[in-house]
Structures are given as C-alpha cells and as structure tokens.
Amino acid sequence: MLPNLKVENLSYVRSEKAIFKNLNFEVLPGQNIEIVGSNGSGKTTLLRTLLGFINKAEGIINWLDEDNNFNEYRSFDCFYQGHQMGIKNLLTVFENLKLTHNAKGMSEKDINKCLERVGLYETNEMASDLSVGQKKRISIARWLLKDFKIYFIDEPFTALDDPASDLIKEIINELNQKGSSFVITGHRSSNINATLVEI
Amino acid sequence: MQPWLRFDMNSSVLDWLGLLLKRDLIIAFRRSSTYITPLVFFLIVITFFPLALGPQESLLSSLAPGVIWIAALLASLLAVESIFSEDFRDGSLDDFFISLEPSFVLVFAKVMIHWLITGLPILIASFLAAIILYLPLDSFVPMIISLLLGTSFMSLLGAL
Numbered sequence: 001m002l003p004n005l006k007v008e009n010l011s012y013v014r015s016e017k018a019i020f021k022n023l024n025f026e027v028l029p030g031q032n033i034e035i036v037g038s039n040g041s042g043k044t045t046l047l048r049t050l051l052g053f054i055n056k057a058e059g060i061i062n063w064l065d066e067d068n069n070f071n072e073y074r075s076f077d078c079f080y081q082g083h084q085m086g087i088k089n090l091l092t093v094f095e096n097l098k099l100t101h102n103a104k105g106m107s108e109k110d111i112n113k114c115l116e117r118v119g120l121y122e123t124n125e126m127a128s129d130l131s132v133g134q135k136k137r138i139s140i141a142r143w144l145l146k147d148f149k150i151y152f153i154d155e156p157f158t159a160l161d162d163p164a165s166d167l168i169k170e171i172i173n174e175l176n177q178k179g180s181s182f183v184i185t186g187h188r189s190s191n192i193n194a195t196l197v198e199i
Numbered sequence: 200m201q202p203w204l205r206f207d208m209n210s211s212v213l214d215w216l217g218l219l220l221k222r223d224l225i226i227a228f229r230r231s232s233t234y235i236t237p238l239v240f241f242l243i244v245i246t247f248f249p250l251a252l253g254p255q256e257s258l259l260s261s262l263a264p265g266v267i268w269i270a271a272l273l274a275s276l277l278a279v280e281s282i283f284s285e286d287f288r289d290g291s292l293d294d295f296f297i298s299l300e301p302s303f304v305l306v307f308a309k310v311m312i313h314w315l316i317t318g319l320p321i322l323i324a325s326f327l328a329a330i331i332l333y334l335p336l337d338s339f340v341p342m343i344i345s346l347l348l349g350t351s352f353m354s355l356l357g358a359l
Binding site: 099 | 211214215218221222225226229230288289290291293294295296297298299300
C-alpha cells in the first residue's frame with residue numbers, strides 16, 4: 001500500500017534556530033500519525049509546513065497523485081483544523097457547516113446528521129453563544145462533511161471533556177475504517193492508534 | 200497534474216463563489232457597523248460642508264464633485280483593512296487555501312463583498328449628497344461613474 005504523504009528529512013529553521021530537523025514519516029491510508037512535543041516545539045509549524053502555509057527549510061514532502069506517482073503538489077482534498085477553528089461567531093451552528101465549501105451539495109438533513117453525531121442539537125443557536133468546547137464540536141462535525149484522505153488536526157483534545165475526547169477517538173476510528181488518515185498534534189500521546197513522532 | 204493546471208471555470212468554482220458571497224453577506228448584515236459606519240461617516244462629512252460654508256448654491260455646486268469624492272474615499276478607507284483580517288483571525292482563511300479551488304476566486308469574492316457592503320451604500324448615498332451640495336445635473340452621471348470605479352478600486356486596494 002502506498003502512503004498518501006511521504007516526509008523525508010524535513011527541517012524547519014527560524015531565526016537560525018532549528019525548530020525541528022530530519023523528520024521522516026509516511027501517512028498510509030487508514031493510519032494515523034501523532035506528533036508529540038512540548039509548547040513551542042514546532043508542532044503547529046510542522047502541520048503548516050506540510051500543507052504549504054510555511055516554506056520548509058530542507059527536506060522532501062511528497063504527495064501521492066491519482067496516477068500513483070509522488071510529487072510535491074497535493075491533488076486531493078485534505079482537512080486542516082488549527083487552533084483557530086474557522087468558526088464564525090455571527091453564523092448559527094447550522095450555517096457554520098452549511099456555508100463551507102466542503103458542504104457543497106449536501107442536504108439540510110445530512111448536515112444535521114453530522115451535527116447530531118457530535119452532540120449538537122440546537123442548530124439555530126448562534127456560535128457566539130457557545131463555549132470553546134462546543135465550538136470544537138462544530139469543527140469536528142466538519143470532519144464528517146466529506147471523506148478527506150488526510151485530516152491535519154492541531155491539538156484536537158484541548159479544551160474538551162472526557163465524553164468529547166472519547167467521541168473524537170470514536171470518530172477517528174470510524175474514519176480510519178473508511179481509509180482516512182489523521183495527522184494530529186498534542187503535548188502527550190492521546191492513546192489513539194497512531195505512530196508517534198516526537199519533536 | 201499540478202493544481203493550477205486543473206482549473207476550469209466549472210460549476211464548482213461558481214458554487215464556491217456563491218457560497219462565499221452568501222456567507223459574508225449574512226455576516227455583514229448581522230454586524231450592521233460594517234456598512235453603517237462608512238455610510239454615516241460619508242453623510243456626516245457631506246452635511247458638514249453646507250453647515251461650514253453656508254448655503255450658497257454656486258459655491259457648493261462648484262465644490263460638490265470634489266467633496267463627494269473625498270468623503271467617499273475617506274469613508275471607504277474606514278473599512279479597507281477588514282477584507283481578510285477576520286478570516287485570518289478565525290482561521291477560515293486556512294480553510295480556503297487548503298482547498299483545491301483557485302485562490303483568486305476567494306480574493307475576487309472578498310473584494311466584491313467588500314464593495315457591496317461599503318462601496319455600494321456610499322454610491323447610493325451620493326445621490327443624497329448630490330442634492331445636498333447642489334451638484335449640477337450634467338456632472339452627476341460622470342461623478343457616479345467615477346465613484347463606481349473609485350470605490351471598486353478602494354476595495355481592490357484593500358485586498359493587497
């Protein structure tokens with residue numbers, strides 16, 4: 001089985017200081033990578049480098065294309081959730097899902113199903129009235145809008161209670177069964193089925 | 200195939216454009232200050248001129264095109280920095296750039312929305328300004344056309 005993403009000797013340097021160096025890993029379909037490190041160790045920088053938001057210093061980031069060739073350009077849909085979750089406070093819970101490009105062509109019923117899956121039933125509530133944990137649930141509902149090949153999630157377990165953390169693990173597991181992979185970051189291992197990459 | 204080679208003006212791009220327009224217009228109308236602040240500023244500047252200079256028709260009508268233009272530019276400037284800043288702060292800009300859709304659609308949509316919520320109300324208010332400042336009828340059409348271009352340009356400038 002070919003990996004959807006192959007990272008070789010990846011390094012990033014900021015102000016002449018190596019944030020991370022010589023990282024090597026592969027993201028295989030249905031398998032996860034968990035990037036673990038302390039505050040400021042470069043976890044977010046690594047995710048953003050992989051997605052091309054930040055230029056790498058050295059190394060190779062290769063994506064698998066439709067013809068099973070590796071190249072530096074991504075040709076499939078990925079999902080990225082950073083610390084800011086892309087939630088619009090002036091939109092309702094429902095609108096926060098409906099008005100994203102990933103929900104294109106989806107029916108109201110399907111969108112509500114995604115929201116119910118993460119325990120959000122008051123879909124007409126404004127996002128500004130929600131807690132950080134509830135906003136995170138909207139963000140998790142977005143994972144379900146489409147089958148992405150790789151989900152890049154920055155600290156998914158932060159600001160969540162135990163039931164919500166269990167829900168994430170459950171959803172990750174479900175999406176893994178469909179062949180999706182997760183690249184997640186955290187301060188410590190979250191006990192999901194993943195290959196650990198320490199930085 | 201490289202992403203930019205895959206672009207064609209297909210329905211998905213138009214759908215995306217429509218989605219962005221809808222989302223940002225809903226947000227703008229729920230936060231009325233976005234379009235009311237520049238509009239009120241424009242009208243305040245316009246109404247101050249007859250108050251400051253007196254109601255002489257000949258003086259006001261000769262100053263009118265310049266005054267309307269300056270007031271419109273200053274009012275547009277009030278909202279210029281907000282084109283991408285909110286999407287950047289809340290992380291939704293990342294969401295756009297990670298999708299495989301061409302980024303210029305996002306820029307075009309954001310500029311268009313910015314003009315719709317700041318430039319268009321000013322353009323409409325300039326009808327009232329023209330009456331307040333006794334703008335001659337033959338100068339009205341050229342002024343509206345130049346304002347249309349000027350306010351659009353300000354929105355484009357804000358996207359830099």
